[in-house]
Amino acid sequence: MKIYYDLHIHSALSPCAEGDMTPNNIVNMAILKGLDVIAITDHNSAKNIDACIKAAKDKILVIPGMEIESREEVHLLCLFEDLNSALMMEKTVDENTAYIKNREDIFGRQEILDEFDNLIGTHDKLLLKSCDLSVYEIKKETERLGGVCIPAHIDRESFSIISNLGFITEDMGFTTLEISNNTTREEFLGKNEYLKNYSFIQNSDAHALGYINERVNAIEVYDKTLKSVISALKLRQNP
Numbered sequence: 001m002k003i004y005y006d007l008h009i010h011s012a013l014s015p016c017a018e019g020d021m022t023p024n025n026i027v028n029m030a031i032l033k034g035l036d037v038i039a040i041t042d043h044n045s046a047k048n049i050d051a052c053i054k055a056a057k058d059k060i061l062v063i064p065g066m067e068i069e070s071r072e073e074v075h076l077l078c079l080f081e082d083l084n085s086a087l088m089m090e091k092t093v094d095e096n097t098a099y100i101k102n103r104e105d106i107f108g109r110q111e112i113l114d115e116f117d118n119l120i121g122t123h124d125k126l127l128l129k130s131c132d133l134s135v136y137e138i139k140k141e142t143e144r145l146g147g148v149c150i151p152a153h154i155d156r157e158s159f160s161i162i163s164n165l166g167f168i169t170e171d172m173g174f175t176t177l178e179i180s181n182n183t184t185r186e187e188f189l190g191k192n193e194y195l196k197n198y199s200f201i202q203n204s205d206a207h208a209l210g211y212i213n214e215r216v217n218a219i220e221v222y223d224k225t226l227k228s229v230i231s232a233l234k235l236r237q238n239p
């Protein structure tokens, strides 16, 4: 079956996201847009995922995820089959990131919310920062926890694996790559033909409600479960 997705959405926990990116607002906007599955992918943290899953109830599928910044300042989407795996990954990333206090006046507030959108705390440690784990280490640990690791917005000029490392090679072992809404698969492959055998997903990277994707991008899955979506992303499936 085909399900419509947006697998890169930031909540108000990400300092750069709008304050109205609350669990209920995200879930309801995604439902309004006609999506079947979304992923919550805050920078280096998983603290709002539980609230988003609870707010979604069974109305839409929510994938626990994180956008992790590697030592090389490469952004990686790490998506998991269950909340616990995402929380274990968060712990590993946290242990490997130096403490710098968030400056709310400069970076914005890092809000931790409950399933009713109540503010239950703020994250004190700055999340917009690289951790001391390499791309390889993040990918390996994500996979050990049953998840899938996807280089994020690889068409962008900053914080992408291509901008920072220069290339993607087969031995890195990626199956799926993410492009931003600034391009199309065809346009991107026109300049990067060597990547034509990978699966591509296109996500919004929404930091504000209006940017969440419309019902335009679909993925072929066995059924509408977290396990099936993650399994599909671990395969190369292209038109």
Ligand SMILES: [Zn+2]
Residues within 6 Å of the ligand: 067, 075, 152, 153, 159
């Ligand atoms: Zn990013």
Ligand SMILES: [Zn+2]
Residues within 6 Å of the ligand: 008, 010, 067, 205
């Ligand atoms: Zn992002």
